[in-house]
Amino acid sequence: MSESARGKVTRRAAIPLALQCRLAALPEPTTEYRFAPPRKWRFDFSWPAVKVALEVEGGVFVAGRHSRGSGMVKDMEKYNAATLAGWRVFRVTPTQVADGSAVTLIEQAIKG
Secondary structure, three states, X not given: OOHHXXXXXXHHHHOOHHHHHHHOOOOOOEEEEEOOOOOOOEEEEEEHHHOEEEEEOOOOOOOXXXXXXXXXXXXXXXXXXXXXXXXXXXXXXXXXXXXXXXXXXHHHHHHO
8 A cells, every 4th residue: 555545444434533532521622733833743643631642643554754773763753752741642553543442541531
């Protein structure tokens, strides 16, 4: 699958997350939240009031950016910086967003 096709699958799977959150009585997520200015790092989805973030890792089974060495190192730097700043970062696949398990994870993180 091409990089652009993988991106389309990731975006398509991520679309229902806001609706899933509403149905679970969760706050709607902020998308592309920039958590560490002046760095350009952004979370795919976040709940800044409770410092919870969700990263949707596309291409994990097809040698995508998140499963190659340089991409993994950059992700580690980003996630470690977020943790040091008090964020809880959860990583999921597009399939986990689509099947609802990602919103269940977020619900546990926010509601306890």
